[in-house]
Amino acid sequence: MGVEAKIAPSMLSSDFANLASEAQRMLDCGADWLHMDIMDGHFVPNLTIGAPVIESLRKHTKAYLDCHLMVTNPLDYVEPLGKAGASGFTFHVEVSRDNWGELVQRIKSKGMRPGVSLKPGTPIEEVYPLVEGEYPVEMVLVMTVEPGFGGQKFMPETMDKVRALRKKYPSLDIEVDGGLGPSTIDMAASAGANCIVAGSSVFGAPDSAQVISLS
């Protein structure tokens, strides 16, 4: 791979009953960040974790907790997640078209790093104002599967968005999420992604460290 990328194992694929030890195992294997999928059962048809779990995990690790908010009302999560010790707060552009300025300001005021994500069907142009605005996001998360579940097939057509973003913003953090593993990480990195989320390919591998070392 050309550029050195960060790897963030998606804890959605971990054994939630042993979250702290699973997180430590990933860090021991070389993970840079821990990716935390927060789903509300409304924006996506799945329900996962919220601020109480982030707070519990924070007691066990100093790692960067990269929170991806697949929720309809991200504003409601800013204060609780800030208190819980989240590091990154990435919301979806599809539910924040009218209030992203306020959202970004509040995320930053709680000491978190703002990011915006978009679904495979959302045009990339929708995030440009958030990268260039008065209160810019610091990362764009390009979903490479439909959000909601781990273990889906990578959608190569989403790479056009990564390429367009990288061309327009040479120093922006661009994260990709969904179906990333040994056969797709290179494609995403060559397109310009520098933060790779990988769930099932890392947790399902006999040697997680080997998959993590690919990024």
Ligand SMILES: O=C(CO)[C@H](O)[C@H](O)COP(=O)(O)O
């Ligand atoms: O955001 C997600 C689902 O909405 C997950 O982070 C993502 O799908 C990772 O899982 P996998 O690598 O198994 O595809």
